[in-house]
């Protein structure tokens with residue numbers, strides 16, 4: 328077996344720490360690869376599989392940027408890769424199970440290709456138990472890093488190749504934001520732009536404050552410069568990303584806020600702006616004013632409710648109650664009448680009774696969400712809820728989940744039906760996966776719309792009349808001829 332160099336391992340106590348950083352962001356001066364890596368990378372192929380949220384997608388774009396700078400090109404066939412990377416998610420146990428399944432396949436590929444680098448990074452590697460499992464049970468994984476040291480990929484890779492050791496290096500303290508890292512974006516018309524990293528909320532079920540560290544906001548000049556650059560390159564849409572975009576700027580000295588940032592991003596003239604995820608506690612009404620005033624801020628709001636019961640919200644440490652949540656929903660519907668509202672809901676949180684659950688069902692009926700992301704509570708080691716006692720049986724929880732899904736799906740279908748006959752603007756992106764004679768894109772409400780057409784439509788925003796609804800997608804025809 329190969330020697331293992333554990334230069335740094337995850338430490339949850341360290342990850343829990345919150346403090347002041349001397350500098351929140353710094354421009355990276357020199358990220359040129361060494362001549363050694365340039366020679367190694369030339370003509371070689373990388374394979375990246377990304378699990379989890381948009382944060383991970385964006386990190387994978389940065390990693391691709393680094394790899395392409397040393398002459399590597401992508402492959403969609405893991406068995407032919409010289410460098411195979413799994414960017415992992417730890418949000419629920421089933422996200423973790425994905426990794427174990429994928430690594431199961433990788434073993435034979437790695438054995439067939441001596442010299443292949445099999446790497447694992449992302450949120451799971453920030454955690455002590457999954458890190459140990461990779462280290463002990465997957466000896467063919469020869470490179471591990473975390474969410475906090477993506478930028479160290481060159482020295483880690485070089486060390487791994489030259490030493491022929493396994494290099495495992497995970498940093499628990501996030502440090503300053505690094506600006507100016509390379510990046511190769513996944514899509515040519517829509518882009519993710521980070522505005523904050525990490526999270527200070529500590530919802531009791533959530534692992535993210537540990538895997539992604541304390542909240543750090545990017546300076547607004549950096550965000551605006553990135554959006555302007557995207558506009559110059561023809562991008563039509565940006566999604567401003569953060570675990571909690573509503574508290575953007577709270578950690579910066581001049582305390583800029585999200586509403587102000589949104590206005591500035593709107594001023595760049597980019598055709599479409601979205602943002603996620605909003606937190607009801609930190610949300611300010613002014614954001615609704617910006618949404619109402621600015622046609623390029625899309626009428627779409629993802630506002631996780633998690634539960635409709637004040638008792639459960641308290642146990643979750645969500646720091647708002649239903650009165651506050653409903654105030655926001657009423658206000659957004661008043662100020663942005665055509666708003667599309669979506670949410671996240673957890674079922675079976677420890678302490679949730681049937682009565683609490685009934686309140687969640689009521690909230691879903693009251694809010695009339697366009698779409699709901701529903702999850703069964705998954706205990707995450709290291710979080711406070713891991714140790715909370717759950718009186719409901721798995722069968723009861725599954726039954727609640729089924730009832731919730733039935734309700735949310737019927738509301739989604741009803742709301743979708745209302746779109747039929749309407750004319751909307753669609754940003755076309757790519758040929759439909761099922762029917763290559765159709766092009767797919769998104770309307771302002773984040774509905775997936777399919778229209779007969781060819782690739783010349785890609786990147787265009789066109790008026791489309793919706794002709795049929797399939798609840799989670801729509802058919803339409805071009806309306807501007």
Ligand code: 5AD
Pocket residue numbers: 418419532533534631633671672673702703704705706707
């Ligand atoms: N179990 C189930 N769902 C979770 N989420 C976060 N942590 C957990 C967990 N431990 C859900 C929340 C969050 C979404 C991204 O994932 O609803 O908003």
Ligand code: SF4
Pocket residue numbers: 378379380381382383415416417418450534535538539
């Ligand atoms: Fe998964 Fe959360 Fe990490 Fe995103 S931030 S990849 S959802 S654990």
